[in-house]
Amino acid sequence: MKIRLYCSLWIVLITQVCLPACFVNYVNAIYPNVVLIMADDLGYGDLSYYGGWIQTPHIDAIAKQGILFTDYHSNGSSCSPTRAALMTGRYQQRAGISSVIAADPEHPAHYRGLQFNETTIAEYFKRQRYASAIFGKWHLGYFRKYNPTHHGFDKFVGYVSGNIDFRSHVDQAGVFDWWHDLQLSEEEGYSTHLITSHAVDFIHANKRRAFFLYIPHEAPHYPYQGPSDPAHRIVGGEFNNRGTRPDQKEAYREMVEEMDKGVGEIMSALTETSIIDNTIVIFCSDNGATALGSNGTLRGHKGTNFEGGHRVPCVVQWSGQIEAGKQSTQLIASMDLLPSLFGLASLELPKDARLDGIDLSKQIKNSEEPVERTLVWNGVAIRRGRWKYMAPQKGFRDESLYDLNVDSAESKNLIEQYLSIAEVFRNDLALWKNDMKETESPQPVGPK
Numbered sequence: 001m002k003i004r005l006y007c008s009l010w011i012v013l014i015t016q017v018c019l020p021a022c023f024v025n026y027v028n029a030i031y032p033n034v035v036l037i038m039a040d041d042l043g044y045g046d047l048s049y050y051g052g053w054i055q056t057p058h059i060d061a062i063a064k065q066g067i068l069f070t071d072y073h074s075n076g077s078s079c080s081p082t083r084a085a086l087m088t089g090r091y092q093q094r095a096g097i098s099s100v101i102a103a104d105p106e107h108p109a110h111y112r113g114l115q116f117n118e119t120t121i122a123e124y125f126k127r128q129r130y131a132s133a134i135f136g137k138w139h140l141g142y143f144r145k146y147n148p149t150h151h152g153f154d155k156f157v158g159y160v161s162g163n164i165d166f167r168s169h170v171d172q173a174g175v176f177d178w179w180h181d182l183q184l185s186e187e188e189g190y191s192t193h194l195i196t197s198h199a200v201d202f203i204h205a206n207k208r209r210a211f212f213l214y215i216p217h218e219a220p221h222y223p224y225q226g227p228s229d230p231a232h233r234i235v236g237g238e239f240n241n242r243g244t245r246p247d248q249k250e251a252y253r254e255m256v257e258e259m260d261k262g263v264g265e266i267m268s269a270l271t272e273t274s275i276i277d278n279t280i281v282i283f284c285s286d287n288g289a290t291a292l293g294s295n296g297t298l299r300g301h302k303g304t305n306f307e308g309g310h311r312v313p314c315v316v317q318w319s320g321q322i323e324a325g326k327q328s329t330q331l332i333a334s335m336d337l338l339p340s341l342f343g344l345a346s347l348e349l350p351k352d353a354r355l356d357g358i359d360l361s362k363q364i365k366n367s368e369e370p371v372e373r374t375l376v377w378n379g380v381a382i383r384r385g386r387w388k389y390m391a392p393q394k395g396f397r398d399e400s401l402y403d404l405n406v407d408s409a410e411s412k413n414l415i416e417q418y419l420s421i422a423e424v425f426r427n428d429l430a431l432w433k434n435d436m437k438e439t440e441s442p443q444p445v446g447p448k
């Protein structure tokens with residue numbers, strides 16, 4: 001009897017104590033961590049490694065150690081749409097988030113958010129027993145019910161609106177907006193520094209298990225405040241959204257430089273914890289730069305469907321797995337990151353995951369030749385191979401067709417010479433719009 005009792009105790013001890021520990025180590029040894037860092041409104045011509053005007057040695061180092069994409073695109077040309085696509089691996093129109101979720105409670109779009117029929121990248125990773133966290137900007141719903149902790153993230157520190165004062169953490173509607181999970185919470189500090197320090201702490205706390213860490217930075221979105229600038233927004237107050245600095249361009253530079261230092265701290269944390277070789281690090285932007293930043297030689301800026309609105313930097317490092325110093329011309333978008341990360345990690349997505357994004361892990365990891373695919377922006381711009389067709393849209397009454405292989409600046413409208421190509425694209429856009437309309441998640445239009 002006693003022997004049987006001792007045996008039972010040993011079985012309990014082994015299953016309750018040893019197995020979970022063994023399992024955690026097993027997970028860590030096999031599955032890579034993912035660190036996804038995204039800037040806000042950073043343009044194609046802002047970073048030094050893209051030939052830009054701001055020195056960003058730490059982001060450049062990711063490109064030098066890994067692969068740089070010259071034809072990466074944000075799914076949207078503004079914040080919320082790109083984030084919806086990034087989170088779901090699908091066109092943002094399917095989530096009913098085709099435009100920015102507004103800060104103003106008088107605006108119907110204030111009440112929109114990521115609905116619960118959507119499955120997020122954090123939820124897909126969670127099913128694989130990954131730990132997950134988001135530090136920074138959510139912008140997929142103002143209300144508690146839309147909080148990232150309800151969308152697969154174990155931990156959230158940051159803000160739910162489009163931008164906040166970097167010091168007082170007040171949004172542009174004059175509402176305090178700094179959260180720790182589901183609670184509004186005072187925390188002193190420059191938001192770029194806070195985002196970085198929470199990310200570094202998370203890396204140290206989770207170094208022995210697989211994790212998905214999403215770091216959506218505020219920089220260099222307005223208000224234009226450098227790390228030494230004081231707060232200028234107060235709750236319920238009146239203020240200029242863009243800040244008080246007379247030299248806004250210089251503030252913009254400081255903001256990018258400070259974010260770059262933060263990237264360096266995150267890379268150091270991965271090195272100190274000896275998990276750098278088992279971690280995929282991605283740095284990208286959520287849409288093109290405003291007129292204050294630079295989109296290089298590209299036409300247009302944030303909010304437009306020209307390349308300057310959505311062709312943005314993207315670099316990926318996975319030491320020992322991705323050969324250093326590579327470049328790729330693969331046409332790739334925010335919504336491809338979900339399936340590509342699963343491809344890189346050799347993880348299977350559920351069979352019923354109906355993604356629009358495609359697995360480009362072979363182009364990322366093995367520098368395989370680019371594959372041809374079609375991308376659509378806002379239902380009015382469509383790209384396949386070298387060609388980009390633009391339907392008539394706000395500010396542009398005429399259709400246009402550009403050959404991006406020779407004219408990435410979209411300066412020569414070739415539509416009269418290639419009417420048959422335009423006709424194919426016109427039909428493709430009509431089919432795409434019908435598909436989105438049929439599958440679009442309904443969104444609330446008011447408080448109820």
Ligand SMILES: [Ca+2]
Pocket residue numbers: 040041078079221286287
């Ligand atoms: Ca943005």
